[in-house]
Amino acid sequence: MNIRIGNGYDIHRLGSDRALILGGVKIEHHLGLLGHSDADVLTHAIMDAMLGALSLGDIGHYFPPTDDRWKGANSLDLLAQVNRLILEKGWRVNNIDSTVVAERPKLKPHIGAMRDRLAAVLELNPELIGIKATTNEKLGPVGREEGIAAYAVALLVSDRQESKMPATTAAQSETIGTPEPAIVADTVAFDAKGEMVLLAQVEAKKQSSPDKVIERIIPKLQAAKTLIPFAAIVDLEKILIFQWNGIKLLNPVISLKAEDILSHYDKKFGQKRILYNYLNALFQAWLDDLAYRWKPQIPPALEQMEAIGLLPRLAGGSADSEVVLQGEVYD
Numbered sequence: 153m154n155i156r157i158g159n160g161y162d163i164h165r166l167g168s169d170r171a172l173i174l175g176g177v178k179i180e181h182h183l184g185l186l187g188h189s190d191a192d193v194l195t196h197a198i199m200d201a202m203l204g205a206l207s208l209g210d211i212g213h214y215f216p217p218t219d220d221r222w223k224g225a226n227s228l229d230l231l232a233q234v235n236r237l238i239l240e241k242g243w244r245v246n247n248i249d250s251t252v253v254a255e256r257p258k259l260k261p262h263i264g265a266m267r268d269r270l271a272a273v274l275e276l277n278p279e280l281i282g283i284k285a286t287t288n289e290k291l292g293p294v295g296r297e298e299g300i301a302a303y304a305v306a307l308l309v310s311d312r313q314e315s316k317m318p319a320t321t322a323a324q325s326e327t328i329g330t331p332e333p334a335i336v337a338d339t340v341a342f343d344a345k346g347e348m349v350l351l352a353q354v355e356a357k358k359q360s361s362p363d364k365v366i367e368r369i370i371p372k373l374q375a376a377k378t379l380i381p382f383a384a385i386v387d388l389e390k391i392l393i394f395q396w397n398g399i400k401l402l403n404p405v406i407s408l409k410a411e412d413i414l415s416h417y418d419k420k421f422g423q424k425r426i427l428y429n430y431l432n433a434l435f436q437a438w439l440d441d442l443a444y445r446w447k448p449q450i451p452p453a454l455e456q457m458e459a460i461g462l463l464p465r466l467a468g469g470s471a472d473s474e475v476v477l478q479g480e481v482y483d
């Protein structure tokens with residue numbers, strides 16, 4: 153079992169004519185929290201802790217205050233989306249602990265209701281959600297009742313085998329007694345159920361010879377325990393996508409100019425030196441974008457991916473790098 157820990161912090165100003173909502177519970181008070189959404193500072197800290205555990209950035213990235221879709225949003229709905237994201241990545245929340253720092257009102261009578269609300273969204277036993285309330289002893293802005301802050305920690309667990317070991321390290325493991333060298337894919341896209349949908353060979357070269365690259369990718373496709381329907385060859389010039397029938401790769405079903413796609417993720421693509429890890433990361437950013445339809449921007453080549461039947465398979469899934477297909481990686 154893999155475990156990851158994340159922490160989150162948030163603070164919102166208090167103001168009049170606003171409802172005070174903490175942990176999804178509306179609390180009677182003469183002041184409420186100001187913000188673009190419902191300003192539920194506790195739920196925001198929890199979301200950041202969950203995203204942080206998987207290094208997925210923060211909530212501002214997913215629900216930017218510049219986007220009118222999240223105006224007045226119920227933060228429990230946003231929490232549900234973050235939870236879905238981590239489930240799609242193969243992780244789930246084990247438990248959460250949090251602290252709300254507020255001078256007033258008294259929060260203790262509401263903690264049980266907050267735990268129930270959050271637990272219902274996360275489909276967890278309320279006992280797995282810790283919420284503590286404290287004051288700031290009248291110190292600082294929170295102590296002067298100018299705002300309310302919240303801290304959270306989330307522990308996530310996953311049963312999915314994961315390896316972030318680069319292929320070279322995998323090969324070295326042979327010398328320390330691993331029976332067979334590992335076969336590691338550069339990038340694999342998974343569907344919402346965690347099945348492999350696409351395997352990519354990523355090479356930071358210009359005009360790599362497709363035949364040679366095909367020779368390198370086929371053993372990886374064959375090493376996978378399931379039939380992966382799509383294969384991709386990515387270099388600095390092109391993104392070629394093939395259908396894989398278990399025997400050979402026929403002509404690519406689509407050929408895209410790498411710059412047209414990847415300059416969306418780095419404006420300087422094509423003008424600067426791009427190394428393997430970075431090219432792999434840019435390609436994954438595109439796959440992730442194609443998988444999440446609720447993100448504000450439309451990813452490049454969306455319609456073409458729909459036309460070849462790849463888009464529906466990616467929906468709700470995720471992409472990962474250095475995926476071990478066969479053999480053991482010393483860990």
Ligand SMILES: [Zn+2]
Pocket residue numbers: 162163164187191192193196
């Ligand atoms: Zn917030």
